[in-house]
Amino acid sequence: MDKVTFEIETRAAAAITDPTWETLELRRTISQTREAVRALALSPSALKTVNQALDAASREAAAEKPDRYEVGEHLGEAARTLKEVGARAGAGTAAGQTLRRAVELLGPAGLATIAPAL
Numbered sequence: 077m078d079k080v081t082f083e084i085e086t087r088a089a090a091a092i093t094d095p096t097w098e099t100l101e102l103r104r105t106i107s108q109t110r111e112a113v114r115a116l117a118l119s120p121s122a123l124k125t126v127n128q129a130l131d132a133a134s135r136e137a138a139a140e141k142p143d144r145y146e147v148g149e150h151l152g153e154a155a156r157t158l159k160e161v162g163a164r165a166g167a168g169t170a171a172g173q174t175l176r177r178a179v180e181l182l183g184p185a186g187l188a189t190i191a192p193a194l
Contacts, residue, residue, distance in 0.1 A: 095140075102147065102181045103137050105174050106130060109154070112170035122161040129154035144182045148189030151178050155193035 095103075110130050118126065133150035136142050155175050175194060179186035 098181055099137065099142060102142070102178065103134070105177045105181060106134050106137055106147075106151070109151070109171060109174040109178070110134075112174055113154075113158075116158075116171060118158075118161060122157055125157045126154045129157065144185035145189060148178075148182050148185045151175060151182075151186075152189040152193050155190055159193055 110127070113123070113126050113130070129150045133147050133154070136146045136150065158171060172194065175190060179190045179194070182190070
């Protein structure tokens with residue numbers, strides 16, 4: 077009986093996966109991007125578009141195994157919107173810094189999806 081209980085508990089424990097530090101840092105970076113965007117003087121429609129993209133990125137990053145390219149696509153959409161409306165999302169701004177950090181965390185996916193918009 078002890079052996080059966082032990083095997084079940086071991087399999088159950090093995091099924092629990094903690095997010096990697098990169099995933100946790102990505103989630104934190106998305107949150108910081110949201111805070112930085114709040115400080116920008118955006119039109120209501122631009123703010124809505126950026127927030128929708130950040131919401132989608134947050135939802136994907138909250139998954140057990142987030143799709144890096146999908147997160148990058150959403151963050152890239154936010155970066156493109158900021159660029160289109162002329163918001164300063166350059167390297168020296170908080171929004172620019174957090175989006176560049178997301179590029180680093182996502183690696184090749186970030187380079188392909190976010191970096192072109194910065």
